[in-house]
Amino acid sequence: GIAVGTPTTSITSTLPVEQSYQQFLLHTSNGGKSWTKSNIYQLTDTTDDIIVHFNSCHMVDDTYGIVCGDKGYVFITNDSGVTWYRITLVDNDNSPIANDKTLQTISLANYPDNGYCMIISYKNNDDPTTTGIYYYDISDLSTLFTNASNFIISIIPSIDNIGPFEGPQHNIISTSSTTTYNYFAGIGISRYETAALLDNESSYTNTEAYTINNTYTYHSIHAFDDTHAIAVGDNIISCTNTNDSEPVDCAN
Numbered sequence: 001g002i003a004v005g006t007p008t009t010s011i012t013s014t015l016p017v018e019q020s021y022q023q024f025l026l027h028t029s030n031g032g033k034s035w036t037k038s039n040i041y042q043l044t045d046t047t048d049d050i051i052v053h054f055n056s057c058h059m060v061d062d063t064y065g066i067v068c069g070d071k072g073y074v075f076i077t078n079d080s081g082v083t084w085y086r087i088t089l090v091d092n093d094n095s096p097i098a099n100d101k102t103l104q105t106i107s108l109a110n111y112p113d114n115g116y117c118m119i120i121s122y123k124n125n126d127d128p129t130t131t132g133i134y135y136y137d138i139s140d141l142s143t144l145f146t147n148a149s150n151f152i153i154s155i156i157p158s159i160d161n162i163g164p165f166e167g168p169q170h171n172i173i174s175t176s177s178t179t180t181y182n183y184f185a186g187i188g189i190s191r192y193e194t195a196a197l198l199d200n201e202s203s204y205t206n207t208e209a210y211t212i213n214n215t216y217t218y219h220s221i222h223a224f225d226d227t228h229a230i231a232v233g234d235n236i237i238s239c240t241n242t243n244d245s246e247p248v249d250c251a252n
Contacts, residue, residue, distance in 0.1 A: 002059055003025065003026045004026070004057050025067065026038075027065075027082070050071070052071055054068065054069035054073070055102070056103070056105040058106055063078060065077045068104075068120060070102050071101075072088075072096065074088075074098075076153070085151045089120075089157070091156060100124065102123045102125060105172055105184075106118070106120050109182075119134070119177060131171065135197075138155075175221065176229065178223045178226045181193060181194065182194055183229055185233070186218060187216075187217060189231050191209065191210055191229075192204070197209070212238075216236050219234075220232050228240065228241055
């Protein structure tokens with residue numbers, strides 16, 4: 001497991017006086033009994049004179065994990081959180097596309113027949129009411145590290161800005177993916193079939209997508225598999241145990 005957030009280490013140089021923020025992450029290999037600290041920026045030439053809030057982290061398995069945050073920052077590990085590579089999100093001209101965006105959530109799901117699917121939700125800093133989605137197809141995670149240069153990996157979205165995610169009801173705080181579905185939680189809960197989401201349609205059937213409980217604020221959602229998911233929010237817990245039904249309120 002991994003845990004990351006706002007940097008707490010500030011180092012002040014003397015000539016000139018300038019704040020430097022080391023970004024540490026905690027990782028565990030024994031179910032949380034003990035934690036070890038690693039420096040996310042250590043291997044890359046990442047600017048450390050600004051505070052970057054890391055908003056989301058996700059362990060794919062015992063080996064691979066990923067984190068994202070402000071200013072388009074994404075880092076990935078292939079050794080359980082000990083060392084970290086930086087991922088830069090670029091367009092076809094290799095120009096950065098996310099430096100002016102707050103990356104809110106990230107998920108990386110393993111599709112047995114198609115490799116991995118990485119979904120990042122983001123907000124434009126000049127328009128915080130609209131959420132966008134970057135989608136990436138990754139056939140083999142190990143090839144990302146093979147193609148790295150100085151521990152930096154550049155990737156181009158397979159699809160940019162998918163889905164109808166405008167409005168306050170899509171203030172995404174947490175996300176979780178399975179082999180079939182993508183769950184988003186924040187102001188309410190949304191679930192999308194991955195295949196339907198990638199079609200980037202303007203409307204969906206209830207089987208393809210739904211949004212519920214948009215009068216509640218949720219802080220976390222986790223899908224265990226295609227049939228079991230749970231979300232926790234302010235004075236509410238919602239869960240589902242079938243892939244054909246919407247979550248029901250377990251407690252409030």
